[in-house]
Amino acid sequence: MAPAKRKVNTAADATSTAATKRQKKVVEPTASSSRPSRTSLAVAAAPRSTRSSISGKSTPVKPAKSTIKGSANETANKSATKTATKVKAIEGRKRGRPAKTTTVEEEAAVPGRTSNLLIDVPLREKPAVKAEAEEEAEANNEGPAYFLMKAEPESRIEKGKDVKFSIDDLKAASEPEGWDGVRNPVARNNMRLMMKGDMAFFYHSNCKVPGIVGTMEIVQEHSVDETAFDPKHPYFDEKSDREKPKWCLVHVKFVQKFPGMIKLKELQKYAKNGGVLENLQVLKQSRLSVSKVAKKEWDFIMGLVDAEDVAAMSAAHQPQMTV
């Protein structure tokens, strides 16, 4: 479901009109040792591996990603009856495991701005301490917010179409790319937070060496992801109603490709006990294809790039041992 963005090369899109891309891997991201620790007792009691061995393994072939599923129902918003401080995670549901609850603050936790998240969601009540909240929002309302978006740089065919989308594809695009295909509610909500001028890391996922390969800028805020309505599209979602669009995309433009990749492995090193990146969302929720990055995390990672750059240059200038 929450695919990282992937680019789908349709005939129409072959020349890279902004139309389709893919995304993927939203979703989803990892803990220090790569997998978030789980807290559910129910799961502990019945380890997934056990269950899956009983039910049989999934197909060896990678299933179509992200297309069909989708969240329970954004329509369930109506049932959001919660109180002011706790709001059902964005869409709420009619059935199923209860959605995690998050505070307004958490949901709006993109540093530096108030949330514009809920376009199609009921308004939340304002915090009691409204004045303070507003002041803080204003005080923070400067500078861009930062994100991380995943795409698959290697070819993978889904519904007959190649879903690959790399930083080089973005770089080659002549117009802003619509980051479509996000089919995970959390990732989608992160896209709704994006504002023009915000920045995002471009992350290569589902490949040999995953990691951050460059940056891009958000040039157009969220709009409806039309690929959800096309039955032939890899990202078709039969449950998405045109009257009530469930999925959105944002448009991005290439900013830079790093001289080298900041590997996932390296990011994880800095996430260990108390490290600067210990709260990097993509490391905590490895499957999130669109995640938030705090300014401090962004700056730190950009610092790694510079350091690497310098190291690469000095290596290049090292006297060569001639053979």
Place this chain on the structure above:
DNA sequence: GCCAACGTTGGC
């Protein structure tokens, strides 16, 4: 290819 994580489903 394996399998932890975790979102969703749907019976109760």
Place this chain on the structure above:
DNA sequence: GCCAACGTTGGC
């Protein structure tokens, strides 16, 4: 609305 089952993601 709880929760067991199950499907998918994506690093390894």
